[in-house]
Amino acid sequence: MQIVVKDVNYVYSAHTPFERHALKGVNLTINEGDFLGIIGHTGSGKSTFIMHLNGLFKLQSGEIDVFDIKLVPDKKNKSDLRRLRGTVGMVFQYPEYQLFEDTVEKDVAFGPKNMGLDDEEVKKRVKRAIGLVGLDYDDVKDRAPFELSGGQKRRVAIAGIIAMQPKVLILDEPTAGLDPYGKEQILSLITRLKQECSPTVIVISHDVDEITRFANRIVVFNDGKVMFDLPMNELFRHADELHAVGLEVPKAVRIAQKLRERGIELGDVVSLNDLLHAIVTAYNKKHMDEPVKTDVSFSAFDFDADGGHVCTQSGEDKR
Ligand SMILES: Nc1ncnc2c1ncn2[C@@H]1O[C@H](COP(=O)(O)OP(=O)(O)OP(=O)(O)O)[C@@H](O)[C@H]1O
Numbered sequence: 001m002q003i004v005v006k007d008v009n010y011v012y013s014a015h016t017p018f019e020r021h022a023l024k025g026v027n028l029t030i031n032e033g034d035f036l037g038i039i040g041h042t043g044s045g046k047s048t049f050i051m052h053l054n055g056l057f058k059l060q061s062g063e064i065d066v067f068d069i070k071l072v073p074d075k076k077n078k079s080d081l082r083r084l085r086g087t088v089g090m091v092f093q094y095p096e097y098q099l100f101e102d103t104v105e106k107d108v109a110f111g112p113k114n115m116g117l118d119d120e121e122v123k124k125r126v127k128r129a130i131g132l133v134g135l136d137y138d139d140v141k142d143r144a145p146f147e148l149s150g151g152q153k154r155r156v157a158i159a160g161i162i163a164m165q166p167k168v169l170i171l172d173e174p175t176a177g178l179d180p181y182g183k184e185q186i187l188s189l190i191t192r193l194k195q196e197c198s199p200t201v202i203v204i205s206h207d208v209d210e211i212t213r214f215a216n217r218i219v220v221f222n223d224g225k226v227m228f229d230l231p232m233n234e235l236f237r238h239a240d241e242l243h244a245v246g247l248e249v250p251k252a253v254r255i256a257q258k259l260r261e262r263g264i265e266l267g268d269v270v271s272l273n274d275l276l277h278a279i280v281t282a283y284n285k286k287h288m289d290e291p292v293k294t295d296v297s298f299s300a301f302d303f304d305a306d307g308g309h310v311c312t313q314s315g316e317d318k319r
C-alpha cells in the first residue's frame with residue numbers, strides 16, 4: 001500500500017491580488033510503514049501539502065492515491081472522502097484549540113461516533129486511545145478539557161484522532177509551543193503510536209534535531225516543491241544546499257564534522273544517539289584493553305510519558 005502524489009499544484013486566492021502558488025508540481029510516494037519527516041522553511045508549502053492527504057483541501061490539479069482511494073480534481077464522492085478521513089488521521093498544529101466538548105471522554109469519542117460505530121465500540125476505542133496517549137482513563141474521562149495542562153490537552157486531542165484508528169497518522173508541528181518536558185512526552189508518544197496504532201507516520205517539524213529522533217526518511221519542501229526526498233543519513237550530506245534554504249543540519253552532524261576535520265572519523269552520524277555510539281566505539285577501538293560499555297543512550301530516548309505508562313492493545317498497563 002502506498003500514498004502516491006502526482007503533479008499536485010495548489011493556488012490560494014487565485015485571480016485576486018492575494019494569489020499565492022503554494023504547491024508547484026509536487027510528486028511524492030509514501031510507503032506503508034514509513035516514518036516520514038517533512039521539513040522546510042516557513043511558507044514552503046508543508047501544511048498545504050498534508051491537508052491534501054486527507055481531503056481537507058480539494059485537489060486543483062494532479063492526482064493523489066491514498067491506499068487505493070483515488071482523488072482527482074472536481075471529483076465529488078462523499079463515501080471516498082469518509083473512507084479517506086478514516087484512513088488518514090490528521091493532528092493539526094496546536095490541536096488542543098479544537099477541543100470543544102465538555103468532557104474528555106466526549107471529545108475523544110467525537111471522531112469514532114462520526115464514523116458510525118456502535119456505542120460499545122466507541123467506548124472501547126476511547127478508553128484505549130486515552131491509555132495510549134499516557135493518560136489515566138478513570139482520572140480524566142469526566143474532566144473538562146480546559147482543566148488539563150497544555151501537554152495533557154494536546155494528548156487528549158491526539159487521542160481523539162487515534163481513536164479513529166487511522167492507518168496513516170500525520171502530525172503538523174506536534175511539539176510547537178511545549179516546554180522541553182512536554183516535547184519529550186510527545187516525541188516518545190509519537191514513536192509509541194507508530195508501533196501500536198498507526199504503522200505509517202508523517203511528522204512536520206521545524207526542528208531537525210527532533211526529526212532525527214525517529215524519521216527513516218526526510219522530505220524537504222522549498223518554495224512549494226520537493227527539494228530533497230532522502231533517507232536521513234544521506235540528507236544531511238547536503239549541508240550547504242540545506243543552509244542555502246534556511247535549514248540547519250542536526251547538532252550531531254555538525255559535531256561529527258568538526259571531529260572529522262580534526263582527524264577523528266566517526267562514520268555515518270545523524271542523531272545524538274548515533275554520535276554517542278560512534279564515540280564509544282571509536283574509544284573502544286583505541287583502548288581495546290579497557291573498553292567502556294557500548295549499550296549507552298541518552299536517557300531522553302528512553303523517556304516514557306507519565307513516568308512509564310505503556311499500554312497494550314486493550315488499554316491495560318503492561319507494567
Ligand atoms: N489561507 C491562505 N491564503 C493565502 N495564502 C496562504 C494561505 N495559507 C497559506 N498560504 C500561503 O501559502 C504558502 C504555503 O503555506 P503553508 O502554510 O503550506 O507553509 P508551511 O510550510 O506549512 O509554513 P510554516 O512552516 O510556517 O507552517 C505560504 O506562502 C503562505 O503564505
Ligand SMILES: [Mg+2]
Pocket residue numbers: 046047048172
Ligand atoms: Mg505549516
